[in-house]
Amino acid sequence: MDKTLPNLPTAVAGIRDGMTVMIGGFGGSGAPIELIHALIDRYVATGHPKGLTVVNNNAGNGHVGLAALIEVGMVAKLICSFPRSADPVVFTERYLAGQIELELVPQGTLAERIRAGGAGIPAFYTPTSYGTDLAKGKPVEVFEGRSYVQERWLKADYALVKAHLGDRLGNLTYRMAARNFNPLMCMAAANTIVQVSRMVAPGEIDPETVITPGIFVQGVVEIPHPAQEETLNRDGASYPEVAA
Amino acid sequence: MTSRLSPSQMAWRAAQDIEDGAYVNLGIGFPEMVAKFQPSGRQAIFHTENGILGFGEAPPHGEEDWDLINAGKKAVTLKPGTAFFHHADSFAMVRGGHLDVAILGAYEVAETGDLANWSTGPKGVPAVGGAMDLVHGARRVAVITDHVTKDGKPKLLQRCTLPLTGVGCVTRVYSSHAVIDVFNGRFVLREKLPSFTLGALQSMTGATLHLDGPAADLVVPDL
DSSP: OOOBOSSHHHHTTTOOTTOEEEEOOBTTBTOOHHHHHHHHHHHHHHSOSOSEEEEOSSOOOTBSTHHHHHHTTOEEEEEESOOOOSSOHHHHHHHHTTOSEEEEOOHHHHHHHHHHHHHTOOEEEESTTTTSGGGTTSOEEEETTEEEEEEEOOOEEEEEEEEEEEOTTOOBOOOGGGOTTHHHHHHHEEEEEEEEEEEOOTTSSOGGGOSBOGGGOSEEEEOSSOOOHHHHHHTTOBSSOOOO | OOSSOOHHHHHHHHHTTOOTTOEEEEOTTGGGGGGGGOOTTOOOEEEETTTEESOBOOOOTTOOOTTSBOTTSOBOBOOTTOEEOOHHHHHHHHHTTOOSEEEEOOSEEETTSOEEOSOOOTTSOOOOTTHHHHTTTSSEEEEEEOSBOTTSOBSEESSOOSOOSBSSOOOEEEESSEEEEEETTEEEEEEEOTTSOHHHHHHTOBSOEEEEEEEEEOOOOOO
16 A cells, blocks of 8 residues: 655645635644645646635635635635634635635534544534524534534545655654644545655554554655745745746 | 733733643633733643643744644743644543633623624624634633723623623633623622722723622732
């Protein structure tokens, strides 16, 4: 078995118009910048994929990564908890102009919906959002005297994820708080594509320290020294790069 | 005489109520400052939604590691005993009732304990983050807020006018002028700035302030 992908274009080749794509990361930590930019390259060259529904905690920052994906016009709908950032201008302008749909989900509910999607649990009850606008239209039930809101699982056609170490079987580790939503999204997507900072031989990751077991991963591409969103934004970067 | 507490002073006051060994989540903004004012001899363990328990303060400028950030996307540091975990485990800590204290910001707080802090209405971009989970998870849900809005309107009300974050969830308010408990659907004044009479404070508050014994003086250091 070898899930290694030769390059970035191959890694994102299967994503088609209208698909739901989970993109890992919380802010810049754990964000698969190179995979996102490879997807933008494909769109710039071919006009596809477009009309995507993207699942991420945020809505991008500056003009790189997820913000760039929105800026070039590939995203029809965003499912997220916190569409604000240091520089949220790209999403904000499109949202206020009615050009992008937003499904706002409380952060813990978003994580659990993704987890449930990966675990084969179609719905669950949570106290979160009870009595608020975000619970409107959802079934409510009382358990042990307290009211809970029914939430549905969230699944995706693809997940694009960044991890630290990976092997050809798809076993992954993450670096510090770059773990965040990534292990959950690996479970919830039919096709999980991972960029790892270093490929190692099977067995080099101590089995005790594997965070995502390879069964949840379909493809791994090695990107040494990945770009960090915060650093790109500090330098005023934008993608695709504008020719001077 | 102090006419209002600064955000640092509100954070300092809130920090005095955090017991040794407490697991604490601090919201983005003013509440984040609470960590700086832990009383000596007490150790609280800070939780952040993006998967860290027991992180330390900000690193020196230029030494940030952007894989080591808090929920406000600010760089933090490791301390002995730090633990990392994914988002579902992070919110199991919240929703499962394992946190002792959550401290959040507020647009409005009602005497019923209702909180509004995520949406200013249909004209802006709403952003809820982890707030709706936190208000139902922690054993104590406290709010740090200015007592009135920038244009002088009360933020402590009989009923919230903005979209709710949670129903009946707030247990204590640390405002720029007072410390107020929410108990049985009423605001109970515990402490107030000595420079304000009860009547003056009441006139800045959109619901009745009840007394349970005399209100103590709210005294904080210059910060």
